[in-house]
Amino acid sequence: MNKENENLLVRKIEDGTVIDHIERGKGMKIYKLLNLKEETCILLTNVESKKLGRKDILKIANKELLQKDIDKIALIAPNATINIIKDWKVVEKRKATLPNILVNIVSCPNRNCVTRMEKDVSTKFIVEKREPVKLRCFYCERVFEKEDFEELFT
Amino acid sequence: MLFFQAILKLAGGVFISRDIISIRDMNKEEIEKIFELAEKIEKMIERVKILEIMKGKVLSLLFFEPSTRTKLSFETAMKKLGGETIGFESIESSSIAKGESLKDMIKVVEKYCDIIVIRHFAEGAARFAAEVSEKPLINAGDGGNQHPTQTLLDLYTMKKLKGDISNLNVTLFGDLKHGRVMRSLVYGLAMFNAKITLVSPPGLEMDKGIIEEVKEKFDVEIYSSNDVKEGIKNADVIYICRLQKERFSDAFEAEKMAKTYKVTPELLEYAKSDVILLHPLPKTNEIDLMIDFLPIAKYYQQVAYGVPIRMACICYVMENE
Numbered sequence: 196m197n198k199e200n201e202n203l204l205v206r207k208i209e210d211g212t213v214i215d216h217i218e219r220g221k222g223m224k225i226y227k228l229l230n231l232k233e234e235t236c237i238l239l240t241n242v243e244s245k246k247l248g249r250k251d252i253l254k255i256a257n258k259e260l261l262q263k264d265i266d267k268i269a270l271i272a273p274n275a276t277i278n279i280i281k282d283w284k285v286v287e288k289r290k291a292t293l294p295n296i297l298v299n300i301v302s303c304p305n306r307n308c309v310t311r312m313e314k315d316v317s318t319k320f321i322v323e324k325r326e327p328v329k330l331r332c333f334y335c336e337r338v339f340e341k342e343d344f345e346e347l348f349t
Numbered sequence: 350m351l352f353f354q355a356i357l358k359l360a361g362g363v364f365i366s367r368d369i370i371s372i373r374d375m376n377k378e379e380i381e382k383i384f385e386l387a388e389k390i391e392k393m394i395e396r397v398k399i400l401e402i403m404k405g406k407v408l409s410l411l412f413f414e415p416s417t418r419t420k421l422s423f424e425t426a427m428k429k430l431g432g433e434t435i436g437f438e439s440i441e442s443s444s445i446a447k448g449e450s451l452k453d454m455i456k457v458v459e460k461y462c463d464i465i466v467i468r469h470f471a472e473g474a475a476r477f478a479a480e481v482s483e484k485p486l487i488n489a490g491d492g493g494n495q496h497p498t499q500t501l502l503d504l505y506t507m508k509k510l511k512g513d514i515s516n517l518n519v520t521l522f523g524d525l526k527h528g529r530v531m532r533s534l535v536y537g538l539a540m541f542n543a544k545i546t547l548v549s550p551p552g553l554e555m556d557k558g559i560i561e562e563v564k565e566k567f568d569v570e571i572y573s574s575n576d577v578k579e580g581i582k583n584a585d586v587i588y589i590c591r592l593q594k595e596r597f598s599d600a601f602e603a604e605k606m607a608k609t610y611k612v613t614p615e616l617l618e619y620a621k622s623d624v625i626l627l628h629p630l631p632k633t634n635e636i637d638l639m640i641d642f643l644p645i646a647k648y649y650q651q652v653a654y655g656v657p658i659r660m661a662c663i664c665y666v667m668e669n670e
Contacts, residue, residue: 307492309473315452316477334473336371336494338558 205237211256213278213285214268216244221272222251224345228267234258247274266300269293270344273328293322297330304343308335367666368479369487371495372533377540384505386661387654394429394657402664403432409462410436411454411478412489413445413469418630418652419489419498423466426659435461452481459484464667467491485666493529493593499629500533502658503588504541506651510625511585514541520584522548522577523610523635525555527593530629532559534588539567547573548580550609553592577610578619587612587620588627591635613637617645627651 217225222238235256244250259279260268268275269291279287297320303310310318310332319333328341369375393400408427412420415438424434445454451469455478458465467478468489475488475495490496507514519538525531525547535555538545547555560571574580581587589612594603612626614637628636628648640646 305472307470307472309451309469309471309477309491312471313451313474313477315450315481332473334476335492336373336473338562 205239205254207283208237208254208256208280209283211254211258211280212260213280214253214255214272214291215250215276215278216247216274217251217253217272218247218274219249219251221345222253224271225251225253225268225275228271229255229260229264231255231258263300265289265291266294266297270297270301270328270330270341273325273341293325293328295322296320297322301344302347303332303335303337304339304347305332305335305337308332308337310334367485367668369497369662369666370476370479371488372497372500372536372540373495375497375540380501380504380537380540383501383658383661383665384508386664387505387657390660390664391657394660399429399431400660401431403427403430403667406430406432406464406667407462408432408434408436408663409458409465410434410438410489411458411465411467411469412436412438413440413467413474414490415439416468416489418655419468419496422652422655423487423489423659423663425656426663429656430660430663432463432663436466451478455481464663487662487666490529493527493532495533496529496629497533498655498659498662499530500537501662502651502655503530503534503627503629504537505658506627506647506654507543507586509654510647510650514538514543517585518544518546518583519586519588520546520548520581521555522580522587522589522612524553524590524592524606525549526553528590530590531555531588535559535563535571539563539569539571542567542569545569545571546580546584547571548577549575550606551575553606553609577616581616581620581624584620584624586625586627589635590629591631591633607634611635611637612640614639614643617643 214225219241222240226236226238237254239252241249242252260277265277270293272291275291277289277291278285299317301318303318310316320330321333323329323331329338331338410420410423420438427434451474459482463484465482465484465486466489467475467486469491472492472494475491479486488495488497504514507517511517521531521535535545564571592603592607624645625647626645630648630652
């Protein structure tokens with residue numbers, strides 16, 4: 196599919212966020228992870244990409260993402276680009292990059308972790324490796340990969 | 350406070366925490382300091398039965414899971430140091446049964462005592478409790494995660510009975526998948542550069558992530574095998590643990606697995622003549638009863654070292670108090 200055709204099929208958004216360069220097949224996971232129940236969204240999957248071969252794109256109308264949301268995206272789609280759209284134009288481009296520590300961003304995949312049992316405790320993960328992503332839960336000390344978190348959003 | 354101290358440590362800073370939560374937080378120097386303290390204490394209690402180091406201090410034992418040795422040895426340790434103990438040994442006899450959160454319980458209990466010892470079924474519970482508590486805290490086991498004082502007493506036993514740990518071939522045998530004791534111990538052994546062999550029946554192998562982490566961090570060789578005869582032939586220490594049935598969702602599967610490994614006098618024919626056999630206890634059927642009477646069986650001596658080591662741990666965390 197060339198770019199012109201794509202433009203014909205999917206209209207631009209006036210204000211909001213376009214998450215580009217999502218690894219193919221991960222778009223729906225990002226949609227679920229951001230809990231976009233009220234927002235108008237367009238999800239494109241399997242779009243041709245020079246960088247990734249194939250990619251997903253998620254367009255969210257009238258919503259600017261919080262840093263917390265971007266950190267979540269970085270975990271599932273580390274190559275994603277966040278485009279902020281205002282008045283039909285891209286006014287800001289941000290790369291989704293994982294911070295060194297993730298506080299209260301995602302749940303611990305370990306069901307026996309204290310963070311899954313006690314309401315007063317925030318989840319904390321320390322990034323031990325970025326490629327491939329490896330995060331250690333500060334509490335249960337288990338190490339998790341990207342896929343372990345993806346399962347939480349299927 | 351603990352979270353920020355750990356972050357400081359990751360950033361290469363000085364780790365000043367006086368909690369004992371995980372063997373992963375400790376270094377060799379700290380462990381050797383605890384061993385030195387334990388040796389001094391052993392000599393002192395030979396002369397004076399009760400020390401007065403902790404006179405007027407109270408230790409809380411919060412046991413959300415059953416325990417005999419760990420709880421009793423902490424109790425004995427505090428009493429031998431001249432202190433007092435309070436606590437409970439089941440959820441039913443605690444306010445958790447009424448729906449109280451762990452955080453609230455810690456905030457209440459810390460007002461009654463000077464030091465907290467906690468065993469909890471949730472992994473990471475001790476770290477969370479330490480984060481909340483203003484008093485020093487010792488982890489006495491958190492789910493399938495860590496049991497640092499057991500590791501300290503295991504290493505201390507090896508040092509006392511076999512000498513320099515770095516010269517030892519240690520074979521860990523049994524359920525290496527579910528046991529927090531094995532998880533902690535492999536880390537402690539690697540820290541001392543012991544030669545480690547892991548032997549387990551298929552399906553009970555240690556988590557690969559832990560093996561990789563330990564190899565990478567301490568630059569040690571770890572051999573894994575399902576063949577027990579091969580795995581014990583060069584061992585100076587065989588460390589066996591029971592099958593962690595409580596961590597299985599299927600009781601039938603657990604029973605089936607429990608029958609897949611056992612140390613017998615016949616099996617020990619394949620081991621060196623001066624090998625010693627350790628076990629964190631309680632043991633179920635994984636050691637033939639005959640072996641209890643053999644000189645290689647050192648698990649009752651091992652359990653005795655639990656008292657001086659836990660006395661040393663109490664003194665260590667209370668050092669700044």
